[in-house]
Amino acid sequence: MIAELGQFAIIMALLAAVVQATLPLIGAERLDSRLMNFGGQAALIQMFFATLAFGCLTQAYIVSDFTLLNVAENSHSSKPMLYKITGVWGNHEGSMLLWVLILAVFGAAVAAFGRNLPATLKARVLAIQAMIGVGFLTFLIFTSNPFTRLVTPPLNGNDLNPLLQDPGLAFHPPMLYIGYVGFSVAFSFAIAALIEGKVDAAWARWVRPWTLTAWTFLTGGIVLGSWWAYYELGWGGWWFWDPVENVSFMPWLMGTALLHSAIVVEKRNSLKVWTILLAILTFSLSLIGTFIVRSGLLTSVHAFAVNPERGIFILFLLAIAIGGSLTLFALRAPALKAGGIFSPISREGGLLLNNLLLSTACATVFLGTLYPLFLEAIGGGRVSIGPPFYNNTFVPVMIPLLLLVCVGAHLPWKRADLLGVLGRLKFAGLATIIAALVAWYIADGGPLLAILGLGMASWLLLGTISEWMDRIKLFRAPLSTSWQRAINLPGSVWGMTLAHGGLAIAVAGMIATTAWKVEEVAILKPGETLSVFGTDYRFEGVREITGPNYGAIEGTFVVSQNGEYMATLKPEKRLYNVQKMPTTEAAIHSTFVGDYYAVIGDPDGTGGWTVRIYREPLVTWIWFGCGLMVFAGLVSLADRRLRVGAPADKKQARLPRKAAEASS
Template structure:
């Protein structure tokens, strides 16, 4: 009965989405307030039915209802409750249901918090959001139904992929989906603006909080995924330029460009056409990522290899959404009025250069991701594109961007004195040089590119702090006044400082662990010791342990340095009883300067065990920096000026009353 209720809710959500995609558009065209207001009600109805459908599927997983094919294929009665719940989206059908649920949440949020939006713009935005929902709800109901019943249910299920039975991967997909789907709101605003033929500072202010929300979640989702790969897969790495990693990274790059471009539209009424295009391309990349992952083109723990019909259906949706929006852009964009004029050396110019570099970097990732797929589809055989390609194409584009970020933050609007900017950055330059020399001394002079990279990260961090210090007039006025100025800084300013500073810290971690990581593999017997990067790892043997749905071999390592005890590491090699699939559980001791990382492998049959030991310098800086970026985004989002639907102040309300009188 619960499954049938969920099926019914999906159908009703589709009907609500169809009505929402048509009636508000008609109302906006005819200026019919009742039809335009219908979009608000329909978005809430659609959300209600999708919450009901998602709740029904979740309940089926929790009680292990094996009359549902989806539950059979992705769950088991002995699985811990957390992974029963995460199993809801750990498969194709359930994850698509979560996708459309998040889409409906964003649509309802626009309806609820967009009270200050012009009624025609709001009606069109809600209608376009609903059109996206119609496409994916149709796909879900007719090709990927999560409520398909089995005539003869089995006694138990086939369990979830063991690699997905991890806290990191339980929360990683929902965060990514919020990021992917969140950019749909910017897309809907862009299409609505093209229909109306109007883009102005108010439009940019309405778009920015939705884009920022999506960017925050996508940043957190990517960081969480890289952390999971680092501690779960046992290879000591955090990023491999895997195609499925790339499809989340591309909309992040383009979304970052969109955030900065919208600032120019809001502050200077410039780059309007470019910002509209970025909004379309950012969500288009999210859709392309959905197609790549769902079409069966890739085989990955992240991907769901499905039948060709699903891939063709998504490709059809892709063609309508991307092709239609770009066609509309080509027809309507020339009619948009150009904005203000600015000098190349200005904040506008700096943000435009930021956009161009980010877009070029995204293009290199796009080419590297899709080229092997195109070659294989055209009969050219399998082509592998990995880190060497991106090291030669992506990194050279990003280096000037990182060097220019803190310069751009010091530039005034419209016209700037570049010499004056460099004078304000002289202490940041000196500090960066000292950091570079320190890195040279600690690393004994190499590798040179890594040392230069750390100097670049120091430049970005110190330049960012220098810009903040200029705002509060640090050391130029009494500290009490500087403190007062700091407290009065808007949330968006604090957010920018933390985001740019977090990026610098993350870059330092990425460079350090890539350049100076030390790895050793050995076969050890109990009591033997291996020394890696000046640290001793004494292998004390193994023991068997039993989990709720797995058995494991747990190794024990006593870690010491110069005879001084540091930590005990207990890595595991698990075997899940249903899937009969082994997984690696690395043991990690983290410090400020780096991680001590141990992995237990297979027995050699004569008392010895294969072990892998890694020394990972500054690797935790990656996730600490990403955390600062997320926190900076949250502070920016908390800025009252960026809240859609923020109430007008008392003076404005009084003026409105006087005008009405």
């Protein structure tokens, strides 16, 4: 009965989305307040039924209802409760239901918190948001129904993919989805603005918090996925430029450009057409990522769909959403009024250069991701594009961007004196040189490119700190004055400082662990010791352990330096009972200067075991820096100016009575 209720809820959510996609749009055209107001009510109804459907599927997983095909294929009665719940989105059908739920929640949030929006704009935004929902709800009902019953249910299920039975992967997909779907709101605002023919500072103020929310969660989702790959797969890496990684990274790059571009629209009423295009492209990349992962083009732990009908359906949705929005942009964008004029050497110019570099970097990732798929589709054979391609294309684009970030933050609006700005950065430059020399000394002079890279990260961090010090007039005013200015800084300013600082720390970690990573593979017998980069790993042997739904071999390593004990590492090699799939559980001892990382492999048949030992310098800086960026996003969202939004447009008072009633 619960499954039938869930099926009914999906259908009702679709009907609510259809109403929400049509009546408010008609009302905005006719300035009919009753029809426009119905958009908010329909959005709340759609969210209610989407939540009900998701709750029904979750309940089926919790009680192990194997009469449902979805539960039987992706769960097992002995699975821990955490993974029973997270198994709801650990499959294609459940993950698409989660997508629909998040989309409905964002639509309801616009309805609830968009009280200051002009009535016609709010109605059109809700209608566009609902159109996206209609597409995905239709896809869910006709090709990916999570409530399909089995005529003859099994006694137990097939279990969830063991790689997904991990805390990192439990929360990674929801965070990514909030990021992906969150950009749909910016997309809806962009399409609504094109229909109305108006983009101004108030529009940008309304768009920024939604974009920032999506960017923050997408950042967190990418970081969780990277962290999971680092400790779960046993390879000691944190990024491999895998296509599934890239499809989340591309909207992040474009979303970062959108965040910066919206600031120019809000502050200087410039780059309006460009910002609209970025909003369209950012969500389009989210949809393209969905198509690539869910269509069966890729085979990975993330790619659930292998049914060609699903791929064709998503491709059809893709063509309508992206093709239609770009067509509307081509027709309506020329009519938008140009914004203010600014000098190339100005904050506007710096943010524009930031956008161009981020867009170029995104284009290189897009090319490297889709070219192999396109070549195979036209019969050109299979090719593999890996890290060397991105190291030679993406990295050179990002270097000038990182060097210019702190310079751009010092530039004033409209026109700037570049020499004066560089003069204010002279102490940061001197400190950067000192930091690079210290790194050169510690690393014995090389590799040179890595030393320069650490210098670049230092420049970004110190330049960011210098800009913050200028804002509070540190050392140029009494400490009490500086303290008061720091307290009164807006949340968005604190967020910018923390985000740029976090990026600098993460980049330093990426460079260090890539350049100075040490890996040793050996066969050890109990009692033997392996020395890696001045650290001794004494292998104490293995033992068998039993988990809730797996058996495992656990190795023990005692780590010491110069005879002094540091840590005990206990890596595991698990074999899950149902799927008979082995997984690697690395053991890691983390410190400020890096990780000590051990993996247990297979026996050699003579009493020895294959072991892999990694020394990962500064790798913890990656997680700390990225975590600081996520925190920066939350701090920015706490800025009252973003939470309150722009005031209601006074021009609404001059609208006909029906529209004025809708805005009240």
